[in-house]
Amino acid sequence: MPKIALYEPDIPQNTAAIIRTCACLGAKLEIIEPCGFLLSDKRFKRVAMDYFKEGEIIFYQNSEHFFEEKKNERVLLMTTKASIPYTDFQFQKDDTLLFGRESSGVPEFVHKKVTHRLRIPMVENKRSLNLATSVAIILSENLRQIRIQ
Numbered sequence: 001m002p003k004i005a006l007y008e009p010d011i012p013q014n015t016a017a018i019i020r021t022c023a024c025l026g027a028k029l030e031i032i033e034p035c036g037f038l039l040s041d042k043r044f045k046r047v048a049m050d051y052f053k054e055g056e057i058i059f060y061q062n063s064e065h066f067f068e069e070k071k072n073e074r075v076l077l078m079t080t081k082a083s084i085p086y087t088d089f090q091f092q093k094d095d096t097l098l099f100g101r102e103s104s105g106v107p108e109f110v111h112k113k114v115t116h117r118l119r120i121p122m123v124e125n126k127r128s129l130n131l132a133t134s135v136a137i138i139l140s141e142n143l144r145q146i147r148i149q
Contacts, residue, residue, distance in 0.1 A: 002027040002142050003096040004135055005075070007063065007110065010036025011102045017132035019057070027139055030058040030096070032066045036103075067113050070096060074115040078138055079105060080128050082117035089118055091142045102131050 004027050009015045015035070022029045060066040067075070075096045078086070098114060100106040111117065120129060120137055129137075 002139060002146070003030055003094075004028070004139060005030040005032060005066065005096050005098045006131075007032045007098060007106050008034060008036065008101045009131070011131070012037040014102060014131045018135050021132065021136050021139065023056075025139055025143060027143075028058070029056070030060065030066070032060045032063050034062075036101075063110060063113075075113070077106065077111065077114040077117045078119070078134060079111070079117050080119055080122075081105075081111070082119040084116065084118050085121045086118045086138055086141055087121070089116065091145045093146045095142065097135075097138055097142060099131060099135060 002025075004018065004022055006015060006018065006029070009031065015031070015037075019029060021027070060069065073094055073096055074092060075098050076089075076091075077098045077100070079100060098106075098110075100110075118138075120134060122129070128134075
């Protein structure tokens with residue numbers, strides 16, 4: 001089962017849309033806290049609908065706890081700062097796909113802790129895709145690759 005990890009997400013509607021994507025595509029969701037919103041936020045609940053089951057999401061108190069739990073696993077950071085396009089990368093079944101905070105990505109120390117950094121190729125002079133869209137793109141490629149292995 002693929003694993004999607006969100007680093008301190010701060011937009012409730014994006015996190016809710018990612019919950020739905022993970023539920024529909026069979027991925028496990030992991031959230032590194034603190035979140036920039038409450039899970040009781042009505043914007044979050046409206047988008048997540050009945051897909052959100054708190055027991056199915058793993059919450060980490062902070063990034064130190066997350067990386068301690070992942071010390072024997074590959075953690076792949078999706079970032080606009082990477083040089084390797086995700087289309088040129090070979091995913092493995094136990095990879096954790098880490099996505100940064102919508103407003104600020106991840107701090108430098110997270111960049112140093114991950115196994116690989118990947119990017120989604122985009123046209124020049126565009127900042128980034130929506131987080132939920134990025135998760136859907138990367139998760140789809142991950143699933144395509146691990147199903148043919």
